Amino acid sequence: MLVRNQQKTTKKMSKVIHALYDDDVKLLDCVKELRSNEIHIKDVYSPYPVHGLDVAMGIPRTRLAICAFIYAMTGLAAAATMMWYMMIVDWPMNIGGKPSFSFIQNLPAFIPILFEASVFCAAHGIVLTFFLRSWILPGVSNKNPDPRTTDDLHLVELVDLDDNELSEAMKILKKSGAKEINEK
Amino acid sequence: MNYDFTNRAKMITYVLMGIGLIAMITGFVGDSHRVWPNLLASNFFFLGIGLFGLIFLSKQYLTQAGYGVIYKRVPEAISQYVLVGGPIMLLILLAGNHHIYHWMAEGIMDPQSEHFDPILAAKEVYLNQPFFYIRAFIYVGGWMWAAYALRKLSLQQDLNGGIIFHNKSITVAAAFVVFFAVTVSTSSWDWIMSIDAHWFSTLFGWYNLAGLWVSGAAVTVLLVVYLKSQGYLKDVNENHLGDLGKWMFAISLIWAYLWFSQFMLIWYANIPEEVTYFQMRIEHYRYLYFGMVIVNFCAPFFFLASRDAKRNPMFIVAVAVLILLGHFTDAFIMVMGGTVGTHWSIGFVEIGTFLGFLGIFLFVVQRSLAKASLNIENHPFLEESIHLHH
Numbered sequence: 001m002l003v004r005n006q007q008k009t010t011k012k013m014s015k016v017i018h019a020l021y022d023d024d025v026k027l028l029d030c031v032k033e034l035r036s037n038e039i040h041i042k043d044v045y046s047p048y049p050v051h052g053l054d055v056a057m058g059i060p061r062t063r064l065a066i067c068a069f070i071y072a073m074t075g076l077a078a079a080a081t082m083m084w085y086m087m088i089v090d091w092p093m094n095i096g097g098k099p100s101f102s103f104i105q106n107l108p109a110f111i112p113i114l115f116e117a118s119v120f121c122a123a124h125g126i127v128l129t130f131f132l133r134s135w136i137l138p139g140v141s142n143k144n145p146d147p148r149t150t151d152d153l154h155l156v157e158l159v160d161l162d163d164n165e166l167s168e169a170m171k172i173l174k175k176s177g178a179k180e181i182n183e184k
Numbered sequence: 185m186n187y188d189f190t191n192r193a194k195m196i197t198y199v200l201m202g203i204g205l206i207a208m209i210t211g212f213v214g215d216s217h218r219v220w221p222n223l224l225a226s227n228f229f230f231l232g233i234g235l236f237g238l239i240f241l242s243k244q245y246l247t248q249a250g251y252g253v254i255y256k257r258v259p260e261a262i263s264q265y266v267l268v269g270g271p272i273m274l275l276i277l278l279a280g281n282h283h284i285y286h287w288m289a290e291g292i293m294d295p296q297s298e299h300f301d302p303i304l305a306a307k308e309v310y311l312n313q314p315f316f317y318i319r320a321f322i323y324v325g326g327w328m329w330a331a332y333a334l335r336k337l338s339l340q341q342d343l344n345g346g347i348i349f350h351n352k353s354i355t356v357a358a359a360f361v362v363f364f365a366v367t368v369s370t371s372s373w374d375w376i377m378s379i380d381a382h383w384f385s386t387l388f389g390w391y392n393l394a395g396l397w398v399s400g401a402a403v404t405v406l407l408v409v410y411l412k413s414q415g416y417l418k419d420v421n422e423n424h425l426g427d428l429g430k431w432m433f434a435i436s437l438i439w440a441y442l443w444f445s446q447f448m449l450i451w452y453a454n455i456p457e458e459v460t461y462f463q464m465r466i467e468h469y470r471y472l473y474f475g476m477v478i479v480n481f482c483a484p485f486f487f488l489a490s491r492d493a494k495r496n497p498m499f500i501v502a503v504a505v506l507i508l509l510g511h512f513t514d515a516f517i518m519v520m521g522g523t524v525g526t527h528w529s530i531g532f533v534e535i536g537t538f539l540g541f542l543g544i545f546l547f548v549v550q551r552s553l554a555k556a557s558l559n560i561e562n563h564p565f566l567e568e569s570i571h572l573h574h
Binding site: 051052061065069096097107108111112 | 452453491
């Protein structure tokens with residue numbers, strides 16, 4: 001194990017600790033251990049989704065699904081209004097002798113469009129929401145503390161620990177089999 | 185641990201079968217034209233659920249899926265209904281004959297006869313009695329073989345371990361899936377669509393496949409929750425339930441999609457020979473028909489969309505019951521619309537026949553659950569299934 005940038009103990013500090021792992025099982029154990037000792041984890045960076053990591057970190061479930069439902073309903077309402085105005089109010093057309101002045105009687109013909117509009121709005125809506133929420137936008141610099149997390153290493157980031165927590169955290173990190181621990 | 189098929193549970197199934205028998209007899213004494221379609225609709229519904237057991241098992245084997253292994257005795261037990269419902273189906277077809285199928289009536293294909301129907305005569309190559317019964321025997325035979333073989337191999341796998349029986353199951357599953365892909369369509373054309381012999385729909389087979397699939401998933405949910413509440417299947421948790429809930433949700437949407445595809449094309453084109461099917465059902469079965477569509481689509485869509493709902497036993501059971509009622513109503517209307525038509529009603533005969541078949545189904549399923557241990561052993565994916573986590 002390699003410990004770089006090791007400083008002499010200081011009293012109050014806003015140090016950043018980066019522990020790197022090459023094994024997701026070790027990573028998961030470490031995260032669970034840290035959490036059970038009530039040490040706050042700023043974030044974990046990993047090259048691929050680690051199964052069970054979000055539960056171990058105590059991240060609440062995403063509310064993106066609720067957004068998806070709202071966007072879908074918005075799309076549905078927008079498409080319904082559009083077709084109602086175009087096909088019923090503004091310019092009723094005789095298509096195959098169908099009653100052209102009633103929305104409800106023409107509903108079967110509108111359902112495919114209602115469906116597509118719902119899917120379109122839900123899909124684009126959740127992607128954009130995700131980008132905004134995670135602030136992945138053009139021109140935004142990346143927050144990745146170590147480029148190796150895009151390749152083959154997992155990284156646990158700890159910040160703003162007081163002395164007790166720091167020594168506790170270092171003990172756990174060293175015990176957990178971290179490949180490398182960096183302090184900044 | 186084997187399921188304990190108690191005397192009380194046996195009694196209930198006997199009472200249900202008794203009600204069915206009485207309903208059948210009262211039906212024959214009264215108006216026999218009402219009985220045949222009822223027998224067909226009920227048995228078609230439960231046979232479909234039995235076939236779902238086979239689909240589920242085959243799908244698990246072929247995709248090397250692990251999630252369903254610990255409750256695999258349940259689809260296995262369901263699939264055993266094919267061994268009973270298949271022969272019953274053949275009996276109904278043989279005895280029901282022209283009471284159910286208008287095209288089997290005397291002289292309908294004979295140009296000299298006053299009953300001659302040129303449209304039906306043009307379909308004689310496919311719709312003739314010998315070929316119809318040969319097909320029926322082939323379907324039922326193939327399905328029964330798969331139900332028997334998959335069950336037997338699965339029990340041997342538990343007994344002997346290793347990979348040999350698992351691989352044999354995969355072979356059987358592959359054969360069944362190919363066979364079933366064709367026969368599920370042709371059997372629903374033969375048995376259900378040919379009731380309205382003038383009418384046809386090219387997606388009728390898939391429509392029925394989706395219907396039987398979702399009904400079967402609902403029955404699996406009910407059985408798994410019931411067994412768990414009785415203290416069996418200890419390793420089953422909300423993750424497994426969530427998977428079954430997803431099946432119910434997803435296939436309900438496929439069913440609704442197919443229902444709508446069938447409906448909309450016919451509604452849009454508005455060709456007289458096509459719209460008759462829906463005209464009958466919308467004019468004379470209006471509330472039942474649209475009620476069924478709404479329940480089968482909306483109940484799963486709105487109640488099962490959320491993740492928590494799919495993992496809640498009470499919730500998922502309520503939706504499963506709704507779906508089962510909805511899909512039985514669907515089978516009922518599909519058969520009744522073309523047979524008794526405007527003279528339909530829901531009375532003792534209808535409900536009694538359904539309960540009778542429910543009794544047979546429950547008896548077969550529980551007997552088969554009691555025969556083998558509910559705890560799976562030696563399955564290659566057992567560990568994966570126990571530790572299933574989402």
